[in-house]
Amino acid sequence: MNRIKQSALSFIIAVAVVVISASSAHAHKVSVFAHAEDGKVHAECYFVDGTRCTGSKVTVEDSKGAVVSEGVTDSQGMYVFDIPKADSLKIVLHAGMGHLNDYTLGVDEVKAAYKGNNSSPSKEKTKTAVKRTADVKERRVKAQQAEKAAAPRSACADTGAIKAAVDEAVEARLQPMYKMLSDMRDEASRPKLTDAIGGIGYIMGIMGIIMYFKSRKA
Amino acid sequence: MHISEGVLSAPVLIGGGALSAGCVAYGLKKMEYKKIPQVAVLSSAFFVGSLIHIPAGPVSVHLVLNGINGLILGWAAFPSILVALTLQAVLFQFGGITTLGVNTFNMAFPAVLSYYMFNRLARSPNMNIAMAAGFGAGFFSVASGGALIALSLVATGEEFTTAAKLVLAAHLPVMIIEGLFTAACVAFLRKVRPEILEAHV
Numbered sequence: 070m071n072r073i074k075q076s077a078l079s080f081i082i083a084v085a086v087v088v089i090s091a092s093s094a095h096a097h098k099v100s101v102f103a104h105a106e107d108g109k110v111h112a113e114c115y116f117v118d119g120t121r122c123t124g125s126k127v128t129v130e131d132s133k134g135a136v137v138s139e140g141v142t143d144s145q146g147m148y149v150f151d152i153p154k155a156d157s158l159k160i161v162l163h164a165g166m167g168h169l170n171d172y173t174l175g176v177d178e179v180k181a182a183y184k185g186n187n188s189s190p191s192k193e194k195t196k197t198a199v200k201r202t203a204d205v206k207e208r209r210v211k212a213q214q215a216e217k218a219a220a221p222r223s224a225c226a227d228t229g230a231i232k233a234a235v236d237e238a239v240e241a242r243l244q245p246m247y248k249m250l251s252d253m254r255d256e257a258s259r260p261k262l263t264d265a266i267g268g269i270g271y272i273m274g275i276m277g278i279i280m281y282f283k284s285r286k287a
Numbered sequence: 288m289h290i291s292e293g294v295l296s297a298p299v300l301i302g303g304g305a306l307s308a309g310c311v312a313y314g315l316k317k318m319e320y321k322k323i324p325q326v327a328v329l330s331s332a333f334f335v336g337s338l339i340h341i342p343a344g345p346v347s348v349h350l351v352l353n354g355i356n357g358l359i360l361g362w363a364a365f366p367s368i369l370v371a372l373t374l375q376a377v378l379f380q381f382g383g384i385t386t387l388g389v390n391t392f393n394m395a396f397p398a399v400l401s402y403y404m405f406n407r408l409a410r411s412p413n414m415n416i417a418m419a420a421g422f423g424a425g426f427f428s429v430a431s432g433g434a435l436i437a438l439s440l441v442a443t444g445e446e447f448t449t450a451a452k453l454v455l456a457a458h459l460p461v462m463i464i465e466g467l468f469t470a471a472c473v474a475f476l477r478k479v480r481p482e483i484l485e486a487h488v
Contacts, residue, residue: 098289098291098379098380098381099291165453167289167290167291167294167295167436167439167440168291168294169291169292169293169294170291258380260338260378260379264378264379265334265335265338265378267378268331268334268335268374268375268378269331269334269335271370271374272327272330272331272334272370272371272374273327273331275327275370276323276324276326276327279315279318279323280320280323283320283323284320
């Protein structure tokens with residue numbers, strides 16, 4: 070009878086603890102989330118309860134593990150750096166006291182943002198291409214050279230301008246999406262009440278197994 | 288109070304793992320049949336205690352509850368804390384599987400020490416002494432847990448003064464809160480179920 074009372078009491082304490090924790094489900098873990106845009110990578114660093122990691126050390130590694138960028142987070146827990154090369158980037162957050170986490174940006178995402186920034190080399194390429202076609206035409210018809218060369222060049226500039234405008238518009242539209250994704254990731258990485266209850270269930274199960282084996286021995 | 292994956296060097300991980308394995312085996316052997324439900328309940332408390340968050344300046348910390356675990360369970364605190372830390376790693380991604388050994392030792396060894404230091408006092412007929420012992424157990428367990436974390440980091444190569452200062456500063460509020468919480472637990476248990484605190488080591 071005593072033992073029943075005892076375990077009932079302990080159980081009430083445990084439930085009370087769960088109820089308290091449910092109202093403030095926070096703890097000790099750091100997360101990093103990053104996205105690449107416009108030649109830069111924006112990395113957000115925060116603790117599991119949403120507190121930003123300020124002044125924490127961040128290192129960035131390429132696919133070979135070489136450190137390509139290093140710095141500390143600002144007062145918003147952000148670390149922004151220029152993309153050094155079109156390679157997958159692993160952003161490692163060192164929040165001190167044994168807290169560490171990382172986030173890897175895929176090659177595709179980095180490449181897309183990298184190209185977007187360095188549009189000048191691709192433009193030069195099209196220019197030389199235009200020149201080459203112009204040379205061919207020069208050899209054939211001298212009189213029409215000016216007109217013919219001018220037409221493709223202006224068309225080219227137009228597509229470039231259109232591309233830039235579209236990029237800009239899409240980027241603006243995507244901004245809230247980035248924010249939403251980051252919030253969702255934040256939300257998903259927090260511990261849930263169901264996990265806490267499930268964990269207690271596991272502990273009770275383990276208790277049962279140990280008691281079973283101990284009782285067989287006795 | 289959890290060290291994440293990839294922070295510690297292999298020798299520290301292996302050393303911590305070996306120490307914990309030995310202590311867990313000893314704790315399991317020492318664990319009496321009628322004590323098993325208590326171990327499970329305190330393991331559950333430790334497991335969810337990590338969700339109670341206390342903001343402390345630039346970092347966030349949480350209740351540890353290793354003091355009350357040790358005070359009641361003695362060596363059985365090792366299996367209790369190992370189970371709780373495993374589930375925290377799997378379900379909440381706190382700490383990590385490879386650091387389980389080191390984290391278990393860092394949390395459970397101070398718990399066992401506080402059993403030897405404070406259990407007798409917590410059973411004292413004088414209620415004030417008993418509550419002071421409870422406070423001491425909570426305070427000491429978090430403080431020495433923090434010291435062991437700093438030591439693990441130093442053994443891996445972090446500079447000692449930086450690591451120790453950071454850990455100490457971050458855990459000072461937890462030490463006090465944990466001490467008060469453990470004192471309240473002891474007072475409560477003394478009133479309702481004094482036999483829970485009886486020696487079983």
